[in-house]
Amino acid sequence: xxxxxxxxxxxxxxxxxxxxxxxxxxxxxxxxxxxxxxxxxxxxxxxxxxxxxxxxxxxxxxxxxxxxxxxxxxxxxxxxxxxxxxxxxxxxxxxxxxxxxxxxxxxxxxxxxxxxxxxxxxxxxxxxxxxxxxxxxxxxxxxxxxxxxxxxxxxxxxxxxxxxxxxxxxxxxxxxxxxxxxxxxxxxxxxxxxxxxxxxx
Numbered sequence: 655x656x657x658x659x660x661x662x663x664x665x666x667x668x669x670x671x672x673x674x675x676x677x678x679x680x681x682x683x684x685x686x687x688x689x690x691x692x693x694x695x696x697x698x699x700x701x702x703x704x705x706x707x708x709x710x711x712x713x714x715x716x717x718x719x720x721x722x723x724x725x726x727x728x729x730x731x732x733x734x735x736x737x738x739x740x741x742x743x744x745x746x747x748x749x750x751x752x753x754x755x756x757x758x759x760x761x762x763x764x765x766x767x768x769x770x771x772x773x774x775x776x777x778x779x780x781x782x783x784x785x786x787x788x789x790x791x792x793x794x795x796x797x798x799x800x801x802x803x804x805x806x807x808x809x810x811x812x813x814x815x816x817x818x819x820x821x822x823x824x825x826x827x828x829x830x831x832x833x834x835x836x837x838x839x840x841x842x843x844x845x846x847x848x849x850x851x852x853x854x855x
Contacts, residue, residue, distance in 0.1 A: 743845030
């Protein structure tokens with residue numbers, strides 16, 4: 655089962671896409687207490703992570719790694735995207751302080767439910783695949799809540815079932831056709847994950 659949500663509408667879809675329920679919930683009521691705390695601490699995560707990263711790495715892409723870069727209209731249009739993940743900082747000072755993945759396929763999906771727009775974000779390939787929902791928040795930020803699908807799994811766990819799989823982040827538009835998902839204090843390895851999203855033209 656996966657929660658898909660946008661604005662004040664939440665749709666709960668069963669494995670066959672049936673069994674729908676509606677509730678007037680916003681992301682703050684859907685998010686676990688731990689994820690609400692992580693999202694409140696987004697700036698601290700940036701500060702802690704950038705303090706460990708070689709400034710030369712940040713200088714290669716100052717727009718992507720500027721914590722205050724957030725343009726209006728944060729929701730990416732539906733369609734195929736290329737995405738890659740940057741991991742910044744190291745927990746307890748152990749491990750690399752900056753890594754970048756290769757490009758993978760992602761998709762922004764939309765559907766309608768009683769006139770409400772439902773938005774989802776899914777990474778389609780790779781051994782670690784975020785799957786979740788996009789909530790409208792402010793005019794410059796949206797919120798992502800989801801879970802991590804691993805290996806050869808064919809369906810994600812329900813959000814909130816496994817704290818080690820739960821994911822929470824901010825979606826921001828940083829250029830005309832460029833977005834990022836900022837994941838503060840992920841469960842493992844890094845202090846901050848930044849997922850870059852660009853349309854797969």
